[in-house]
Amino acid sequence: MKLDEVREILEAEVLVGTDIHTIEVNMACGADLMSDVLAFAKSGSLLLTGLTNPQVVRTAEMADASAICFVRGKKPPGETLQMAMRGNIPLLTTGLPMFESCGRLYEKGLGRGSGWDEGE
Amino acid sequence: MKDSQPGSHREIKKTQMMVYEMKVQDVMTREVITVRPDQPMSSLREVLRHNRISGLPVVLENRLVGLISLDDFIGWLAEQQKDCLVTERMSQKLEIMYDDDPLVVAIGKLDRTGMGRLPVVDRQSKALVGILTKGDVIRGLLRKLEIDYEEERLRHHYAGQILKEIQADQTALFFQYNVPGQDFKRAGTGSSRLKRTLKSLGVRPDIVRRIAIASYEAEMNLVVFTPGGKISARVQPDRIVLEVKDGGPGIENVDEAMQPGYSTAPEWVRELGFGAGMGLPNIKKSSDGFEISSQPGKGTRLKASFLLREQRDEAE
Numbered sequence: 001m002k003l004d005e006v007r008e009i010l011e012a013e014v015l016v017g018t019d020i021h022t023i024e025v026n027m028a029c030g031a032d033l034m035s036d037v038l039a040f041a042k043s044g045s046l047l048l049t050g051l052t053n054p055q056v057v058r059t060a061e062m063a064d065a066s067a068i069c070f071v072r073g074k075k076p077p078g079e080t081l082q083m084a085m086r087g088n089i090p091l092l093t094t095g096l097p098m099f100e101s102c103g104r105l106y107e108k109g110l111g112r113g114s115g116w117d118e119g120e
Numbered sequence: 121m122k123d124s125q126p127g128s129h130r131e132i133k134k135t136q137m138m139v140y141e142m143k144v145q146d147v148m149t150r151e152v153i154t155v156r157p158d159q160p161m162s163s164l165r166e167v168l169r170h171n172r173i174s175g176l177p178v179v180l181e182n183r184l185v186g187l188i189s190l191d192d193f194i195g196w197l198a199e200q201q202k203d204c205l206v207t208e209r210m211s212q213k214l215e216i217m218y219d220d221d222p223l224v225v226a227i228g229k230l231d232r233t234g235m236g237r238l239p240v241v242d243r244q245s246k247a248l249v250g251i252l253t254k255g256d257v258i259r260g261l262l263r264k265l266e267i268d269y270e271e272e273r274l275r276h277h278y279a280g281q282i283l284k285e286i287q288a289d290q291t292a293l294f295f296q297y298n299v300p301g302q303d304f305k306r307a308g309t310g311s312s313r314l315k316r317t318l319k320s321l322g323v324r325p326d327i328v329r330r331i332a333i334a335s336y337e338a339e340m341n342l343v344v345f346t347p348g349g350k351i352s353a354r355v356q357p358d359r360i361v362l363e364v365k366d367g368g369p370g371i372e373n374v375d376e377a378m379q380p381g382y383s384t385a386p387e388w389v390r391e392l393g394f395g396a397g398m399g400l401p402n403i404k405k406s407s408d409g410f411e412i413s414s415q416p417g418k419g420t421r422l423k424a425s426f427l428l429r430e431q432r433d434e435a436e
Contacts, residue, residue: 021150035398038333039405043326051393055340058308059393062315062332064325079305087312 001025001110003067003090006046009104010094012069016081017090025066027111030102034059041065046110048101052076057083057091065089071098138264144226145219147260148240148250154179155188157207161196164206168193177239178210182247184239186210217252218243223260230254293321293355299339301348301366304392310351311335321355327426330406331362334424337399338364344389345369346419362407362424370416378404378412 003023007014014020029041030048034055037047043064049056052074060068067090070076075093076084084091094101105111154177155167167176168190175189188210196209215233217226217240229238230252240250295317297310315332319325335351342349342364349366371377378400385395404410407424414420 022146032393033396033398034393035337035396035402038337039398039402043329049393053392054305055308055392055394058312058336061312062308062329062336064329 001108003046003092005108006067006069006105006110007092009108010069010092010096010101012092012094015076015091015093016084017067017092020067020090023066023090025110028102028105029065030071030098037065038063046105048098050074050098052080054080054083056080057087057089060089061087067092069094069101071096071101134268135261135265138261139224139227140222142223142260142264143219144217144221144223144240144252145250147223147256148219148252149256150250152177152239152248152251154248155206156180157185157205157210159206160203161193161206161209162203164188164193174236177248177251178206179248182245184214184216184241184246184248186212187214187239214239216241219249223257226252227257230257291357294352295355296350296352299342299349299351301343301346304343304389307340307343308336311339314351314353318353318355318360323355323360323428327360327428331360331426334403334406334426335362335364337402338362338422338424340394341399342366344385344395349419358428359408360426360428362426364420364422366419368417368419370418371414371420372416374412374414 001024003017003020003025006012006025007020017023024044025046026044027042028046028048029037031037031041032050034051037059041047041063045063045065047056047060047063047065047068048071049068050071052070054077056068056076057080059065068084069092071094073093073095076091081091096104153167153171153173155164157178157180164176168174173190175187177184178186178188186207188206192209192211196204215229215235215238217229217238219240219242226238229235237251237253239248240252241247242249295314297313299310300306311332314335315328318328318331331353335353339351342351346366346368349364352363354361354363376382379397380401381397383395383397385397389395400412403422403424408427409423409425411423412420
């Protein structure tokens with residue numbers, strides 16, 4: 001699924017990123033615990049989170065996430081925006097809560113059939 | 121010709137493949153300047169001049185109803201008729217593309233019709249979603265070629281390969297990053313630099329990712345718990361060894377610290393999404409070999425190795 005489609009489904013606003021028509025999102029990972037993202041998210045995932053500190057962008061960078069979407073209408077501070085621009089990581093923000101954001105994306109078929117590595 | 125220039129031959133074949141694989145929507149221009157059928161012809165002068173374009177789609181309620189070209193406009197000017205509506209002069213014989221058409225169909229159509237631009241519509245809703253020119257096609261193909269070329273260049277430039285060519289009994293590349301303690305805002309800078317370095321050396325992306333994750337977790341520990349430390353990476357022909365050392369305070373019970381969920385992190389760290397006792401287990405999980413030793417009061421030393429062998433089975 002293209003990031004632009006994600007934006008549409010989540011009725012999200014793009015804060016950073018211009019190439020949302022070409023960026024591919026394979027999976028989504030909803031988490032407020034960055035260690036969980038590092039441990040379980042697959043590369044190419046969309047990271048949905050309620051945290052807005054700059055380490056969220058760092059986490060996305062390390063875990064090869066395709067983009068970050070802040071939920072519950074959160075707007076990140078300037079240093080987070082700057083880090084995303086430097087690291088070329090698109091940032092979106094949606095007014096929807098985490099549960100509904102994940103639900104809508106799942107319903108539209110994002111990440112079906114390629115679940116988490118529960119066995120590890 | 122074909123055999124004497126295998127490189128260019130391969131490239132042509134690749135472009136041929138691309139025009140079948142890529143879709144119109146991958147290359148089209150999405151921001152389309154349109155006019156309404158009930159607009160006066162005289163209003164086109166500014167639109168055409170300002171945007172320096174030779175034709176415009178005519179759109180009524182999202183639906184494409186015609187095309188009006190610079191030629192139509194000049195024709196109208198030359199006849200010196202009084203102002204009329206766009207709908208009276210526009211061409212209704214429409215050549216269109218669907219956004220999910222393969223590029224090869226679009227190229228054929230541009231060629232056959234001799235049109236400079238083709239409107240692109242959504243197959244289901246029939247709404248206008250973009251416009252396609254020959255320039256868009258060429259730019260799209262070049263962009264794709266450039267991405268593929270960069271990926272290939274990185275594969276050839278593989279670090280292990282370089283190291284294997286060096287004649288010595290033992291060879292390694294060594295990088296070190298200094299991590300200041302307590303500076304949460306800058307935390308991750310070292311791991312980010314290490315990641316970019318390994319990537320530019322052409323180390324396989326999935327291995328780079330595992331090293332970056334391990335290094336970042338370790339860097340977080342340095343920042344949160346210690347006065348600072350060093351992260352180093354040794355790139356050897358068959359493996360990369362990550363080593364993280366700090367100057368204190370050490371871990372009382374290493375076995376306990378290795379338990380997932382065990383944490384002594386302060387509340388402020390938890391609020392930022394870290395410190396849930398997953399750091400050390402995560403480092404161990406991402407690596408192929410893991411050692412940790414600690415002396416309370418002195419410091420902690422952690423070593424994680426990553427084998428540069430074939431694809432690690434994701435399910436393992």
